Amino acid sequence: MTTPGGTGLVRDLTDEQARAALVCKWGLVEPDVLPAWVAEMDYAVAEPIIAALQEAVALGRTGYPAFAAGGRLGEAYAGFAGRQFGHDVDPGRVIATVDVTAGVRLALDVVVPPGPLVMPVPAYSPQLALASMCGRERRDLPVDPEAPRAELDLDRLEHEFARGARVLLLTQPHNPWGRVFTRAELEGVRDVVTRHGGWVVCDEIFAPLPLGEHEHVPYLAVEGTAEHAVGIVAASKAFNIAGLKCAQVVTGSAALHERLASAPMARNDSWSVLGVEGSVAAYTEGDAWLAEVRRTLTARRDEFAALLAAELPLARMRPLEGTYLAWVDLRAYGHDDPAARALEIGRLQISAGHDFHPGLTGHARINIATSADRLAEVVRRLRLSLT
Template structure:
């Protein structure tokens, strides 16, 4: 067999999706891969049912159906402080994953440098490699996940083309403050660089934290490529509807990349999803209230059984510290991946090893999500009492 490309040997398969596959073998409670276990809004389901008979069932315009792009522009313009042009500043993609890949391939030449905060959603490193870029990792330091701004300036000064910013941040739940975003924006403008944002959790932010779009800051729309998705906001992760918003010149390039990556997102799903984009403000307020309740309930359960964790400011993920367990003789020399695999088999709860998110040698954290029903979360906590019993 001919030798495969070098790039495929430089990253692994998705550890997140791998943990789901192992979870399914043992029928444990899946708190690893972050998808909700409840239905989308009724308005979307009703529209989807109608679309099944009425169509469209053939290709939409490759970069997004007209009515879907118009609905996206109307929804996003207020948060971006910019009147988004649906005809020149929007590209619809097959999920936020493709949006990020299309953005990277649009702006990066082989050998360009791209900064990525660590911990990071695992796709970002692979996206950089696949686009030929060299990733530079900027630590977000646990437990508060602060960063050193001088490292970002150093990266830009050394020619970094862009910084990838996930806000709110998966996996750690950090919501970037206005002063942090303004400091990053100042450097991006100074060095004439891009900020590529992933804002898929924009509506899952816990008070008193506030989500601020990087593109809304003065001068930053022209320097920001906003990647987003409908997956988490409307509980439709399987619909794979994402989008890019940015300056017309960037979007023109991204549309070319997108066309040859996937041709286009599913036409009937775009038609049905317009109903979601037209939901009133109360929908987003209720969504935030729902996840606030889930977060508080799950964290209270973790506290009750004595598991150490951070308090996420956004997203539906929590990082749990397993240092005390790895110090036990029966786990001596174990990695966090081995511990997570053991948890699935012996405890019946699936998590993601934190090392898959960190560039640094972090082996003592695991990620869980709480986008599940209260009864499921309660059962997961009950099962994890087996863990804390080991420390007694």
């Protein structure tokens, strides 16, 4: 099944296919539970990626990858970044890593001096533990849940750097806010950071998925960021290949690249050769599929907003500018943990808001990357659970 007006490149998985393919999202729930939680899409993998993986396996390409920066992967990502974002990336400064979270740890451990880490919250929940894992204090930069649009509090960020913070961990497009930050917003971040001699580690895993009219601006594409920032990117979320285990660390500075590239192998040694093959195929042959998946997700976003307005009119969804993860304020329905109620009553698995912002009640993150029919069922089950 494809989106009306689509090209047919993006294909909805049936329930049976989804259970076979998405062993986490669909496999970790009971058979009667509809999953709309973990960040995977209920769509078949793009054909060029499947073909590349089949060819690699047929050749027996299942050993170690090439342990060097640049190469085919660097060339592929640089070409993709130029076409998609207008970002001029040096292919030789693209370093493979196992996944984005590992790339963030690598940057924090190897490049950023000791000191506190500023974390905008709500935040991608596994990253809430990164500061302590890297021996740093975490200082939260919260978004006011009453604000109509999630924005970075630059005054608060300035305050945190003034009192000793060393690095901002910036996720953009943001998970779970769904924000695609503008160039002007990123320039504001740059100005604060440079005034205090600070650093930015930028998780841009959802960079290929701005929705509608929105456009992603890589932080490293902003003038004056090269000497204080490391970007971590991947094809994993946009092309549904997280299990292939391959992300990329990108720098705009020869000195920073050298520090990362010369890190001991034990810090960065576990990416997959098949991940490289899949990523190269995505970056070099996936543009048409990606354009179609953006159109599909934009349609799902608009359908989801309309369904909420009709069936749960007290729900408040933040503007979803990128990703496929809707951040929804359900406090008006009077339940501190709407995700728990959705699972118990509606047999619907969504993500609890307090997992992304400890102590925050009444919110949920909902994955909309599914078929139109399933999305309607998500909202029906949510209404049954909350009203």
